[in-house]
Amino acid sequence: MFRRRALRRRLAAAGAPAVPDDQLRQLARALDQRDEGTQCVLAGHVASQLRLAVTRAFRFPDVRELSELRRLPGCAQQQCCNPYHWSRLCKPETPPPPYSRLAMDDVKPKEHGESTEDARRTDHERLVTGSLATDGEERPSWESEWCRLAYWELAQRVGRQFGVRGRAVDVFGGGGGSCGSGRHGMCLDNLEERRDAPQAEQVRKTRAKIGLGVTLSLESDGVWLYNRSQEPVFVSSPALDAAAAKALLVWRVAPGHCLCIFDPACPPPAVSLPHIGPVDPRSVRISFAKGWGPKYSRRDVTACPCWLEVLLAPPS
Incomplete structure (x- = not known):
């Protein structure tokens, strides 16, 4: 289980703003369960900053902008910062080997x-x-x-x-x-x-x-x-x-x-x-x-x- 003090340090290292204790408790529960079924974590006017920091810290370390994320259908809150309520847009420029282009000019x-x-x-x-x-x-x-x-x-x-x-x-x-x-x-x-x-x-x-x-x-x-x-x-x-x-x-x-x-x-x-x-x-x-x-x-x-x-x- 995430301890609030350690969680606060980790969020600060990822660039998150200060988070009240009640929101920190909700976030800790969401991170423990690692499931879309957990409740939303709302953060008001700092939601954008917190969402980006939480996502970097616990799901996608290389995410750069909020535009790379998309809210899952089961989440009804635009200000939600639960990282398991968000998905990352698939990047088309990184196909894994052995995938490669195969032309089909006769179609x-x-x-x-x-x-x-x-x-x-x-x-x-x-x-x-x-x-x-x-x-x-x-x-x-x-x-x-x-x-x-x-x-x-x-x-x-x-x-x-x-x-x-x-x-x-x-x-x-x-x-x-x-x-x-x-x-x-x-x-x-x-x-x-x-x-x-x-x-x-x-x-x-x-x-x-x-x-x-x-x-x-x-x-x-x-x-x-x-x-x-x-x-x-x-x-x-x-x-x-x-x-x-x-x-x-x-x-x-x-x-x-x-x-x-x-x-x-x-x-x-x-x-x-x-x-x-x-x-x-x-x-x-x-x-x-x-x-x-x-x-x-x-x-x-x-x-x-x-x-x-x-x-x-x-x-x-």
Whole structure:
């Protein structure tokens, strides 16, 4: 447990302003629990300074500006300084090896020209993708759902599609009781008894690492993914590359980071890939802990032990 005197010294070293004892106690409890579920820590007019200092001291030592942080959907207080209520924006310029650019000049758009240059295009892995989640399950009416989730283990889908109506949804593993913690969303442990085939060892090991998993949130500026697990997640979305007519990307989202994976206001153009056919521009794929792509041991997402397909509702 954090002792208040030591905590005050550490905050001062990180450049934090003076903090009253009651706020210091709240902050100590939040740091002990290390969970988004803890209460907000409000700091009034010094909230910005305290938030930056706390984040540097306990989560992201190299964060420079508050603009690098984004509040998690479960936090309702703009002045909150609980470091576990904030996520860091994913930086596109730091792909991990062995990820590299792979040109796909033979991909042609069905309509529209190439999009304007986008600063988010980087040397992340390029990937061919289409929608897999229908898999014989017809659901023609979207009603009030803004997306549907389909969970896969390798090339086998586990469970049925999960419709999402609330603005935010969690996808998480059991991890010794998380499914009963009152979280709203898709608990992957609840799907286990529906599995037809024996669980592969690599699947079992990967599922054990999912933990708090990810949060998907429909917000005013797009659909955001928040990685709340202790492992990276890997994302492929046509919307992540402005030149989606040329290629698609796989992005690595580190623990504690977030990424806008789709902007309904600027949907990607429909494209068709040779030998594959049309690509679903409203399908997003997320792999837990394991990446995929050319020059990687897993060439396709169906080789990943645990992954998720997000099917976004068509425009109304």
